[in-house]
Amino acid sequence: MTSILRVDQVSKTFLRAQQRLAVLREVSVEIEQGTFVVIVGPSGCGKSTLLNLLAGLLAPESGTVWYQGQPVLAPSPSVGYLTQKETLMPWRSIESNIALPLEIRGVKKAERQRRVRELMETVGLQGWEKQYPRELSGGMLRRASLARMLVADPETLLLDEPFGALDAQLRLELQAELLRLWEQSGKSVLFVTHDLEEALALGDRVLVFAPQGQIVLDAQVSLERPRDVARIRFEPRFIALYQRLWEALVKARAQQEVTA
Numbered sequence: 001m002t003s004i005l006r007v008d009q010v011s012k013t014f015l016r017a018q019q020r021l022a023v024l025r026e027v028s029v030e031i032e033q034g035t036f037v038v039i040v041g042p043s044g045c046g047k048s049t050l051l052n053l054l055a056g057l058l059a060p061e062s063g064t065v066w067y068q069g070q071p072v073l074a075p076s077p078s079v080g081y082l083t084q085k086e087t088l089m090p091w092r093s094i095e096s097n098i099a100l101p102l103e104i105r106g107v108k109k110a111e112r113q114r115r116v117r118e119l120m121e122t123v124g125l126q127g128w129e130k131q132y133p134r135e136l137s138g139g140m141l142r143r144a145s146l147a148r149m150l151v152a153d154p155e156t157l158l159l160d161e162p163f164g165a166l167d168a169q170l171r172l173e174l175q176a177e178l179l180r181l182w183e184q185s186g187k188s189v190l191f192v193t194h195d196l197e198e199a200l201a202l203g204d205r206v207l208v209f210a211p212q213g214q215i216v217l218d219a220q221v222s223l224e225r226p227r228d229v230a231r232i233r234f235e236p237r238f239i240a241l242y243q244r245l246w247e248a249l250v251k252a253r254a255q256q257e258v259t260a
């Protein structure tokens, strides 16, 4: 299999209270084309920073991030990024927020409208086209952001805790929808979550990060597909994998306490 994303010996620091804080230290990881890879790890271990580097929003201090064999120097239309924080524009209606990536690419209005309607239906937001972000619940805003990320059909998706704030039912619905989209499209996905059940229900592979992006476990999730996200958690193999992830996470947290 060919890797679509490659992080090669990447380090990143931030300045905090006049001190250099090492957030990623010589991190190397490869993501194979078409796979669904999940990252879990304690808060502050550098997951979002890694996604920012992969999205071309930050530059590494040393090492290189590669996308399809080219160094990443700026954001690319081939890579969709759903950040942890909502970034919908408050002055634009939901449909015009979702249409924005197509507008930027100069897609004609009729085609924009067709794609936006299609995506709004996919994420269950039909009827909310003319509303503004302030009129939507947190879950609906997430769905709108998901639609905006998908509208221009990027080949690789970076998702940072996309379903964290949703109620359990909606979360399962959107997980199932994302899996369906992914299974039909052959896209590559890198997904960050704190929820181990979500990681195992979705991923082909789960990476457990410790502080500074150190990988304490790289686990293949050999559960059959397509998956029923609601039921898969009751399978014995799922439970065994959950236990492995949990133990790795405990180890990662212990390292965090040592470095804190």
Ligand SMILES: Nc1ncnc2c1ncn2[C@@H]1O[C@H](COP(=O)(O)OP(=O)(O)OP(=O)(O)O)[C@@H](O)[C@H]1O
Binding pocket: 014, 015, 016, 023, 041, 042, 043, 044, 045, 046, 047, 048, 049, 050
């Ligand atoms: N722009 C910045 N300036 C200074 N420090 C930063 C900046 N961005 C992130 N950090 C710090 O870098 C560390 C890693 O942050 P990051 O958001 O990558 O962690 P994370 O693993 O995604 O955490 P969480 O699970 O809570 O989202 C944190 O200590 C954070 O405070």
